[in-house]
Amino acid sequence: MLEIKYLRQNLSAVQEAFNARGYQADLDAFQKWDGDRRAILQEIELLRHERNVASDRIAEMKKTGEDAEAIVIEMRTVSSKIKELDKKLSASQEMMDAFLLALPNIPHASVPVGKDETDNPVVRTVGEVPKFEFEPQPHWDIGSRLKILDLERAAKITGARFALYFGAGARLERALINFMLDTHTDENGYLEVLPPFMVNRESMTHTGQLPKFEEDLFKLSGWEYFMIPTAEVPVTNIHQGEILAEDRLPISYVAYTPCFRSEAGSHGKDTRGLIRQHQFNKVELVKFCHPESSYDELESLLNNAEIILQKLALPYRVIELCTGDLGFSAAKTYDIEIWMPAQGVYREISSCSNFEDFQARRANIRFKQKGKKGTALVHTLNGSGLAVGRTFAAILENFQQADGSVVIPELLQPYMTGIKKITP
RNA sequence: GGAGAGGUGGCUGAGUGGUUGAAAGCGGCGGUCUCGAAAACCGUUGGGGGUUCACGCCCUCCGCAGGUUCGAAUCCUGUCCUCUCCGCCA
Incomplete structure (x- = not known):
């Protein structure tokens, strides 16, 4: 939410910012x-x-x-x-x-102006795209041949866009979650939290999913509760209505949760495989910080997410979202995209954003400034670190072998009780 | 699900219709004392909004939403949350 005073005094600047977003107000x-x-x-x-x-x-x-x-x-x-x-x-x-x-956030001055995702500049490309001496298979075929992934039976249990993992597949998913959590807690200094997977209407409003995007959410019947579409919602709301001590900032949390999304309006998109599911696992990074340091914190959060891919030796690139592609609540966003050999494209695996005080104002999260009277809003940030299901898919595709097996990245092997390779 | 108790400032905790934004204590900040510190003592110490160039003036807030009243932290209704006992239960 924008401050009403700011809006009142900067009408034309706001109008301009909205134009860059392609938003009419x-x-x-x-x-x-x-x-x-x-x-x-x-x-x-x-x-x-x-x-x-x-x-x-x-x-x-x-x-x-x-x-x-x-x-x-x-x-x-x-x-x-x-x-x-x-x-x-x-x-x-x-x-x-x-x-x-209903008003979106104002893009940060550094955000490139553009119309849609085709205008997003690439910031850097990291790692070697693998060369195959055979036709690389899509992860759903690999997973099904290895009997570690069963999307057909998942559809019987629930419906389309759900997944069922067996044996080494279930283990790999769990290993990735633990590997990511351990890295962020032990090496990157985040505090692990395990939040509720359902939240109320107020929490969804604070982070910006509501009131405008209700159709993207799963809502319980008979309850004003929603399944979380990302851990961002419960974790950012940990401090709703609080006045934090300045010397506690920044506060950094990491949370593993499943995420639930209706994927309304994406019929026919990514219908095969793990890329677009109604339920998927994600490890999320969330920060509350001083307004003066939020852009430094965004860079460090992005690095914390990238480290996971570097450790897994997966090739990726970082792009910056242009004004036209920026999410509703975000002032600036970097996406990390992973190389998917079978489709020959980079796919989003993480989205790291600075929301500045947009969410903090909705959620009323402030801090007391030493030596100054009154309070000020904190800045909130978050980013995936990373989307687990897509990481699973990327490992299958990038590390597949001619014989149909998949090599497990070295640093992940301790989490797989030493399994170095998944074979049929 | 049944019965009961309670939600007050950063914290603990008074207050049951009229200078109560709210006693007291703790904490925080400033000062006196001290070579310095501690202790002691003195002072000070909430948020949101309107208006003003500013000083200031005004409104509002005792979980939340309504109601009664000239007037509500205080009375009434609803609701959310917390706790205790019973029942059920992973």
């Missing part, structure tokens, strides 16, 4: 509502002041035994007038809140 209407709202507020405050003064007078008169009846009667009409205006104000306030909650 009726800022003229905003100006009018804002003026109306403040006019009502001032009227109410004046009446309330009048009533407060009169109430004190009444209390005094009752003490001295004077007759206060005349003022009481007068205040009766003032009170009903206040009540009437209060209704107008809360209607006006609701409209304003709805408007503000």
Whole structure:
């Protein structure tokens, strides 16, 4: 959410930022509502002041035994007038809140201007793309031949876009989760958390999934609870409504959770394999930090995610999202894309973003500044470290052998009880 | 699921209709004392919003949402959360 004062004072700059995003907002209407709202507020405050003064007078008169009846009667009409205006104000306030909650974040000045994903510049490419002396197979074929991945039976159990892992496959998924968690806790300094996998409507609103993207979420019937689409939601909400001590910042969390997404509007996209599932595992990095250091923290968070791929010897590249491709809540985002040999393309495996104070304002997460009065909003960041299912798929495809086996990356082998290769 | 207790400032905890933004203690900050520190003592110490160039003035907030009243932390209703006992249960 943008600060209403900022919006009021920088209308044209905001309009420009939204244009770069390709987002249309009726800022003229905003100006009018804002003026109306403040006019009502001032009227109410004046009446309330009048009533407060009169109430004190009444209390005094009752003490001295004077007759206060005349003022009481007068205040009766003032009170009903206040009540009437209060209704107008809360209607006006609701409209304003709805408007503000629907506005996307403003891109950081460093974000390249562009229309869509074709305008995203590549920041760097890391690792060697493997050369095969045979036709590289897609991971779903490899997995099914090795009997470690069974998408057909998963469809019987639940439906399309669910996965069922067996034996070394289930083990590999679990090994990846543990490997990622251990690296981020032991080497990168994150505190591990295991949050709820369902959250309420408020939490979803704080991080920006709601109110605009409800159709992307799985919602429980009969409960105002949603399945989390990413650990970002429960973990960022750990500190909702809190005032943090400045010397505690930055706070860095890592969480493994399954993620649930309806994938509304992506019918026919990535219908085969593990790339686009309704349920997938992810290890997520989340930071709360001082506004002054949030862009340094974004670089370090991105590095923390990249290290996983370097340790696994998987080839990848980092791209920067342009203004037109930026997510709703983000001010700046890097995507890490992994090389998928069978399709011959890079696929997103991590998305690392700085939300600045956009989520913090919605979730009311602040810190106390030493030597300054008042509080300030923290900056929140998060990034995948990494999407586990896609990492699984990438390992199968990048490390497949001519005989149909898959070599396990060396640093992962201790997590696989020494298994060096998965064979049929 | 049944019965009960409770949610007050950074924390502990008073307050049951009228200068209560809220006693007291702890913590924090500033000072006195000291070579310095500790102790002691003194002072100070919430958030959000409107208005103003500013000083300031005003409104609001005692889980949340309503209601009663001239006036609500205090009374009423609903709701969420926490705790205790019983039942059930991974």
